[in-house]
Amino acid sequence: MHPDKPATPGINPFHAMTCPLPITDYDTVLLGHGSGGRLSGRLLHDVFLPAFDNPLLASLDDQAVLDVEGTRLAFTTDAFVVDPLFFPGGNIGHLAVNGTINDLCVSGAHPLYISAAFILEEGFHLDDLRQIVLSMRQAADAAGVHVVTGDTKVVNKGCADKLFITTSGVGMLPGERHIRASNAQPGDQILLSGTLGDHGMAIMSCRENLEFETSLESDTAALNGLVEAMLEAHPSIHCMRDPTRGGLASTLNEIATHSNVGMVIDENRLPIHPEVKGACEILGLDPLYVANEGKLVAFVAPEAVAPVLDAMCAHPLGQNAQHIGEVVGEQPGMVRMRTAVGGTRIVDLLMGEQLPRIC
Amino acid sequence: MHPDKPATPGINPFHAMTCPLPITDYDTVLLGHGSGGRLSGRLLHDVFLPAFDNPLLASLDDQAVLDVEGTRLAFTTDAFVVDPLFFPGGNIGHLAVNGTINDLCVSGAHPLYISAAFILEEGFHLDDLRQIVLSMRQAADAAGVHVVTGDTKVVNKGCADKLFITTSGVGMLPGERHIRASNAQPGDQILLSGTLGDHGMAIMSCRENLEFETSLESDTAALNGLVEAMLEAHPSIHCMRDPTRGGLASTLNEIATHSNVGMVIDENRLPIHPEVKGACEILGLDPLYVANEGKLVAFVAPEAVAPVLDAMCAHPLGQNAQHIGEVVGEQPGMVRMRTAVGGTRIVDLLMGEQLPRIC
Incomplete structure (x- = not known):
């Protein structure tokens, strides 16, 4: 299945909810163009990439890697x-x-x-x-x-x-580090640094017309200390990203596409704060698609799992880190999830906007 | 006279027009805070500089100069x-x-x-x-x-x-170049690369409720080619800046303050397109305060004037370059202008906004 193929109705209820228009049927900017989901990708591929067209931008990492006089x-x-x-x-x-x-x-x-x-x-x-x-x-x-x-x-x-x-x-950027969205490899193991959706649900909890009682707080934090601890523990980290708007699901889909690999994650291993889970159920949201602002997902070689996970758990920002899945060669571009009840479902990109103006 | 001293009423008619409030009498953002004039400076000094407080920012140049692994x-x-x-x-x-x-x-x-x-x-x-x-x-x-x-x-x-x-x-930034807003020196000569106010008046000419017939166009252009030609002609360029919002007057005042020098410019030598002059007269604006987007002002050692001015005039973006004045040791922080009719007037910072949303 091509990652751009529309999701089967019923698999993901957010598609219908968030974008009633066929994807070609617009000539103005929609809220969903800022979602980090499928419409954002279309805007990037239809407007920005063709115009700016250069290899640094085309890598579609969250940062460009530059060489200035030999300094990376x-x-x-x-x-x-x-x-x-x-x-x-x-x-x-x-x-x-x-x-x-x-x-x-x-x-x-x-x-x-x-x-x-x-x-x-x-x-x-x-x-x-x-x-x-x-x-x-x-x-x-x-x-x-x-x-x-x-x-x-x-x-x-x-x-x-x-x-x-x-x-x-x-x-x-030290010369020996080449951590890119295109570097995830079959056999890599997927590590997540902590609970999902805290930022998005903290924002939702104080939105006008939608206030609800919770002790939830945004997870906003700088991850550079955690990253250094992970790289010191083992250098075989192939790819990392912070799953912000669009949540973990969008980030995994992007990396699956850029690296041309498949992924399988375990629903049972996803750390989710009970309050986030409860609020998501009430609001009809999926925590996999809710923004984080202090979490990262890392794709590491099998031999790096134990030392890197230990280093994550020993860091204040990685205490709830989990080994959530693995990269596979089959079905490149597709992210699948083994569900809590023993089935498998596709974790697709959302079409548009689940939570606008979350960051 | 301290550069922060309010202008004498009558010297500059824009003060009264653009900011009816005493400068301390606000607790919300005013349009003038984005003007590039005195209110912008206050916001910088009251809010941003104390909070971020570091020497790179405190230089108040339009760019920070960084050292990363020995690369400037x-x-x-x-x-x-x-x-x-x-x-x-x-x-x-x-x-x-x-x-x-x-x-x-x-x-x-x-x-x-x-x-x-x-x-x-x-x-x-x-x-x-x-x-x-x-x-x-x-x-x-x-x-x-x-x-x-x-x-x-x-x-x-x-x-x-x-x-x-x-x-x-x-x-x-090549290692030998140290061109900073604090480097203007008494004796330096002031060179301007072309006509004043073209951008601002082109914007005004198509503003809603204010359209007027003109052939004026914005001067928006990249100046890096011109700058290289100038530096090849002579290296003794001490300070350069592009006079954008707030116009030439604001830029000269900022440099006079940062370099702690006085300046004297000649009104007769200021290149101003006749259409800009005419439109400014009709609208009651002073072209010295109108934004440019493809001009620069340079402070050069006396021996650099002839070669640098020649290089400017030979470049498509410097054809109307002029030697407009000089830096003096007296009255540091103050910019004075010898007027066309033989007098001298102070060229002060505006309090607030002459033309909002010009860039």
Whole structure:
């Protein structure tokens, strides 16, 4: 089955819910184009890749790997439009800094420098801005990076929703590290650093019209310390990524496509916080597709499983790490899940948006 | 006179027009905070610099100069919120790529790689996006840079105004080049690469409610070729900057402050297109404060004036270059202008916004 083939009705109830239009039937931007799912991929392949067409971009990693005068650099950018700006466990400032650090470090790079561009809506409270900027500094300090350049633009009231932040980052990539989305290999084992869906459900818990009582907090965190501990434990890590919008399911599908491999994961081994599970059931969401902001998934050689998993579990950000599945040669591009009741189902990309403006 | 001292009433009519509030009397973001003038500076000094506090940021150049494993890099970011997106001479895509290239090359860096983050409003036309992205590619090709990484977010209709683009850039900075906003020295001569205000007035000419007939076009262009020609002609270029929002007046004031020097420029030597002059008179604007997107101002040692000016005039983007003034030791932080009628006036920073959303 080709990964672009529409899912069989019934396998994934979100397809119908999130995108009533056939995929070719639009000439304007849909919310789903920002989802990290199938529509996002289409926008990338229809608009951005043909125009910018270069091998660095075409690798479709979360960071470009550059060579400047013999120094290997990782370079990445992310726009943050999360709503609300403040949520249990953090704010847009933490997200912006940690998200950029994570996109650098999952390549094996040491994150070093960050830029920050602010688009402010006229009338936004300066005290809120101060608090967000202070959070950015604290997140940068915690990860050992510096915010070294920036820009601020202001638009008229009603022309933006309070505040958007775009961060970019530069890191140094040691010569021996080649951790890419295209490097997962049959036989690789799949390690997940912790519970799924905490960030997305923390955001949902404080959305207008949808507030529910929970002690859930966003997992926003910088993963560079965890990554270094993993690489010190064993160098045979072939591929890593932080499963943000679109959740683990979208990340696994992307890597299955880029590496041209199949994957099988075990539902029973997926760590999910009981509160996330409960909230997802109430809202009709699948935690596999809910965003994380402080988790990573790693594809490692069989001999690396024990040392890397031990290193993850010994790190504060990997205490709930699990060995969740493996890479296979069959059915390249497809992710399958052995379900808790003993069956197998396809874990497909969503068409559009499960939770808009989650990051 | 301290550069922060309020201008004497009457010297600059824009103060009263653009900011009716005393500077301490706000607790929310004003349009003027994005102006590149005095309110922008206050936001920087009140909010961003204290929080991020590091020497790289504190240099307040348009780019940070980084050292990664002995390789000198320039790193910059800019958010673009121009309205309208398409204007005579270009669109937001040209601006975003050229603006980032220019912020890199005025440090003497060779621009190499660009990231692009798109914030899209639901309902934005994909054909417009395609055209803008194609313009970005064309601008990148013309300057010899590559767009190597990116991000796309979509917000609900009404939560953004069509499209915002944030570009960041990385360039390689040769070891011998130290061209900084703090390096202007008494005795330096001030060279301007061409006519003032073309971009800002081209935008104004197609603003809703304000359309007027003109053949004016934005000057958006990448200046890296011009900069290389200038540095090949003579290495004694101490400081360079592209005078974008806030115009030449704001740029000169910033450099006067950072270098702790005075400046004297000649009104008679300022190249201004007759149509810009006419439109400014009608609208009550001062071309000294109107944005440029393809111009630079350079502070050079006296012996460099002739060769650098010759090199500028020989380049397509410097044909109207002029020697407009000089740096002096007296009255540090202050920019003065010998007027056409033989007097002298202070060229101060504006308080707030002359033309919102110009870039």
